[in-house]
Amino acid sequence: MSSWRRRLVAALADELGTARGEARLLAERTAAAAQTAGARAEATITAAARKRTKLTAIHERMLATLRARRDQTLASGIEAARAAAAEAAPAAAGATWDEWEPVSTLGRGPAPLLRVGELDDEAALPALVGLLDRDHLALDASAAPALPGLLLRAVGSAPAGLVRLHVYDPERLGGSLSAFAPLGKAGLLSFIGPSGLRETLDDLVEQVRRINAEVLAGEHESLAGLASATGRRPEPWRVLVLVDSGIDRWHDHDRAQLARLRRTGVAAGVHLVTVGDLDEGMPLLTDTACPGLGAAVRLDGPPPTPTITATAKAVAEKHAAGREPARLVDLLPRRLWAARSDTGLQAALGESPTGEPAIxxxxxxxxxxxxxxxxxxxxxxxxxxxxxxxxxxxxxxxxxxxxxxxxxxxxxxxxxxxxxxxxxxxxxxxxxxxxxxxxxxxxxxxxxxxxxxxxxxxxxxxxxxxxxxxxxxxxxxxxxxxxxxxxxxxxxxxxxxxxxxxxxxxxxxxxxxxxxxxxxxxxxxxxxxxxxxxxxxxxxxxxxxxxxxxxxxxxxxxxxxxxxxxxxxxxxxxxxxxxxxxxxxxxxxxxxxxxxxxxxxxxxxxxxxxxxxxxxxxxxxGDHVPDLTGRTPAPETAILGQTIDVAAAGAEFALHRAPGRNLAVLGTRSAEAADVLASAALTAARAQHLAVDICCLEPDAATGALGLASALEAEGASVDWHDNLADACKDWEDRADGTLRLNLVYAVDAGSARLDPAQAASLRAMLLDGPERHLHTLGWWRSVPRLREDLGGFSARFDAVDAWLALDVQGPELAPLSPASGGPAWYPRLRRGLYFDRARHRRPQVVIPYATGAAIARPDAVLDGPLN
Structure with missing residues (x-):
């Protein structure tokens, strides 16, 4: 294989390995990503499930809350409805018979609504009707048993006497409501006989006319409005109850009068309640339906007859006792002394029938x-x-x-x-x-x-x-x-x-x-x-x-x-x-x-x-005896007692040099006579220095006379005591040296009978001539004849006695001394005397002898014997 092929194959193999590594790496990354995504998806699903569970719980809680709120709102609504019902029909107007008693809750507004039963649902709210101040009411035959309860709640929720019933029941002659009979004795209920309907209708129509003309008098639209404005309801509610009366057979005049009452009666407090006679012009109550309510109603049973009778008796007795009086504080002006009396005086004496102040x-x-x-x-x-x-x-x-x-x-x-x-x-x-x-x-x-x-x-x-x-x-x-x-x-x-x-x-x-x-x-x-x-x-x-x-x-x-x-x-x-x-x-x-x-x-x-x-x-x-304390007259003046006048002044006796300025105290009341003499001597001694001779021939007055002597000396007077009248008259010319001198003799007539002619002549000479020498005799005689005898007998004149003060002496006995023929019109009474001074008075005046006990109380150092 050529080298370039080998180099190509090697390069491809390297690229393939790299691609595989990248693919593996990608696969691993993909797997990891997938795993991560799956985990995330699972987590997301789990979170969603959890959220869904949470939302469900929240929803359920929300539903539960809504249900609770709905129930609470419903309960609150029911309670609010009950509270509103209790406010609209309080106490006797809305209580059930097992806890019912008559209680007046009448305020300034209209009369309360009256309970007749319950709504026929789970809430069992009270069913209320408006009668007094609101409307008339018709009951069909099925609702007739509710009538006694309706009337009892009306009577029991108002002040005694403010609801008066007139019942016309021609079939049973009032027998259906006979338990209310005690109201009749107080004039709060009348059972109308078959022949009395017209008179009743005419009278109620006249009442409406009178109330409109004289009570409302154009100032208020209704009695309810007047009561709201003044807080007083001047007229009662009059409710005419017609039970199976056969309205459709009435005379035209009677139906016309009934129609007038239906139109005008509510404003004047005259309401109609018919039973059995349906009247399309009035709200109707049946045993299943209540006027103004869209729900079925269960009517209450009639109240126990003893409850009706006892309530009627209590209301009648309270009404017979009279209207509760107005409160004084409500009639007084809010601001004191704001009025002026230039043109006259005006004041509220009480409340008028309209509840306003009666000026x-x-x-x-x-x-x-x-x-x-x-x-x-x-x-x-x-x-x-x-x-x-x-x-x-x-x-x-x-x-x-x-x-x-x-x-x-x-x-x-x-x-x-x-x-x-x-x-x-x-x-x-x-x-x-x-x-x-x-x-x-x-x-x-x-x-x-x-x-x-x-x-x-x-x-x-x-x-x-x-x-x-x-x-x-x-x-x-x-x-x-x-x-x-x-x-x-x-x-x-x-x-x-x-x-x-x-x-x-x-x-x-x-x-x-x-x-x-x-x-x-x-x-x-x-x-x-x-x-x-x-x-x-x-x-x-x-x-x-x-x-x-x-x-x-x-x-x-x-x-x-x-x-x-x-x-x-x-x-x-x-x-x-x-x-x-x-x-x-x-x-x-x-x-x-x-x-x-x-x-x-x-x-x-x-x-x-x-x-x-x-x-x-x-x-x-008049029951108080004035005290001598603090009485000081002008010089040469004695005060005998307090005059009965506005100024409560002293009855004065002048001690100036003039013929006859002597005083005769007349009567048998020794304590009062002694007080007159003591008052005269003490007040004269307070005014100036003087000399006093005291001769007490009345044993009952001896202690007081001794106390007087001591009190006179305390006032600076010179005092001589005489044991008998002869000594008091003896050598009076020598004592009358021109200085003011008083000769006080208690019970003159007790000693004058023992005087020989010469001594009696000395007494008369002292009385006649002594005042001109400033020697004044203040003597007490028990009767007018004895005074006359000491002055010279029946034909004697009274010139020697200018003034006299009679105690228990009848007016005719004073005729010889009085300026009025036949004597003054004087009827003796306790602690009063009739005083006359011919030098000052045109007519006698009544005086009150002072109480001198405190002024002549003997000091601790008791006198050892008579003063000399």
């Missing part, structure tokens, strides 16, 4: 008020409510009160500062309590008002003003508040034919006639003003009291033809500002203002807001 005015018209009501009718509570409303609206610069209560009690004492409560009502300037035996204090108030009226009239004349509004404008810096004088049980002031009554009537007539122009207003209250001749015999006086307020069963407060007070419910009053004519009647629900929990927080609030310098009111308590 009562005092001003030019009406100027004065009469308030009447028998015991227990709430007269005092009404006065509290009126005072609270006025005091909250007007500041003490705009309004002042003068308050008197003639009955035995302390109704107005809470307005003054006391031991238990030191606060007072800032508007009150005078309070009189327990004054049923002190008619003179009522007279004193009228005199005080007459003086204030004169002062205001003079100021108005000076400023050329004709009434208070003009005076306040002309004199803005002056203090001209309106004055309201409240006199409770005022008839006590006028019940006796005497000088007190005569003057009181004259003052009342003048104040009532002229007080309106000067801002002085009278509020006279009484349990019964019938038979008060002194008042009703003066028609011009009564005519001034154009505002009349009559509480339940009040007599003769309104006009003779107005008997509204006979039927007004408890906690209410008839307010009439047209002199009591029937057309001006307003029924007002009065709040409970008399309870301490209602009044005390208000008084504390007003007291804390009082202006600077506001002083507590003067308090006159």
């Amino acid at each position: 009562v005015s005092l001003g030019d018209n009406p100027p004065h008020a009469l308030v009447g009501g028998p015991s227990g009718s709430g007269k005092t509570n009404l006065l509290y409510a009126w005072i609270a409303s006025l005091a909250s609206s007007y500041s003490p610069d705009e309004l002042e009160f003068h308050l008197l209560d003639f009955k035995e009690g302390v109704s107005f004492a809470r307005f003054a500062s006391g031991r238990r409560d030191p606060t007072w009502l800032p508007h009150v300037r005078l309070v009189g309590v327990n004054i049923n035996d002190d008619r003179e204090f009522g007279l004193a108030l009228l005199r005080h008002l007459k003086t204030e009226l004169r002062r205001r009239a003079e100021a108005a004349k000076a400023h050329e003003a004709t009434k208070l509004e003009e005076l306040r404008a002309a004199d803005p810096e002056g203090h001209w508040p309106r004055i309201v004088a409240v006199v409770d049980e005022f008839q006590v002031l006028l019940e006796t034919r005497d000088a007190v009554t005569d003057e009181a009537v004259q003052l009342l007539e003048d104040l009532a006639r002229r007080g309106r122009s000067q801002g002085i207003h009278l509020v006279l209250a009484s349990q019964d003003i019938a038979g008060i001749e002194a008042l009703w015999g003066r028609p011009s006086l009564v005519a001034q009291f154009t505002l009349r307020i009559a509480l339940p069963k009040a007599r003769r407060v309104l006009a003779e033809s107005n008997h509204a007070a006979d039927t007004v419910p408890r906690f209410c009053a008839i307010v009439n500002d047209e002199s009591g004519v029937p057309g001006a009647n307003r029924t007002v629900a009065v709040p409970n203002a008399g309870h301490a929990e209602a009044w005390e927080p208000l008084q504390h609030r007003l007291w804390q807001a009082r202006p600077e310098g506001n002083e507590p009111p003067a308090l006159f308590d």
